Amino acid sequence: QLDLVESGGGLVQAGGSLRLSCAASQRAFSNYAMGWFRQAPGKEREFVAHTSRSGYNNHYSDSVQGRFTISRDNAKNTVYLQMNNLKPEDTAVYYCAAQGPPFAIATMSRYEFWGQGTQVTVSS
Numbered sequence: 001q002l003d004l005v006e007s008g009g010g011l012v013q014a015g016g017s018l019r020l021s022c023a024a025s026q027r028a029f030s031n032y033a034m035g036w037f038r039q040a041p042g043k044e045r046e047f048v049a050h051t052s053r054s055g056y057n058n059h060y061s062d063s064v065q066g067r068f069t070i071s072r073d074n075a076k077n078t079v080y081l082q083m084n085n086l087k088p089e090d091t092a093v094y095y096c097a098a099q100g101p102p103f104a105i106a107t108m109s110r111y112e113f114w115g116q117g118t119q120v121t122v123s124s
Contacts, residue, residue: 002026002098002113009094009118012086016122020081022096022115029077033099035111036070036081038092038120045095047106049081059105064090086122093117 003025012018022034033052039045049070050059058070067086072079079096097111104110 002028002032004096004098004113004115006094006096006115006118009120011121011123014086014088014122014124016086017082017084018086018120020083020094020096020118020120022079022081024077024079024098027077029098030074031100032113033101033103033105034070034072034079035097035099035105036079036094037097037108038090038094039117040089040092043092045108047108048094050105051079052103061106083120086120088122088124091120091122093119 004022006022008020035050036048037045038048047061051070051072055072067084069082095117096115098113099111
């Protein structure tokens, strides 16, 4: 069992930045690839970003490529999502999730553990 707790959400103006954090409960954290997903009101949950177990291989959705950066610190059992140049359409609840092998970057059903989510609201 891996417990995940997100933090860092909030209200920000368009063009601003936020950094989300996701802390894991166990040292086994480094055995898992990590992803960030988001869900806007009335919409399905969607993939945002993924990082490999080492943190050296990262993938992003087209909508956030170039604006968001995923990173991880395995010594701190934490994954981050740096969000720059935020847009109103980035408003959503953001979730982190952990995935063991075999890896499927954007497939939600392949993620075994999920956090409770943190709200990000971008005003225009």
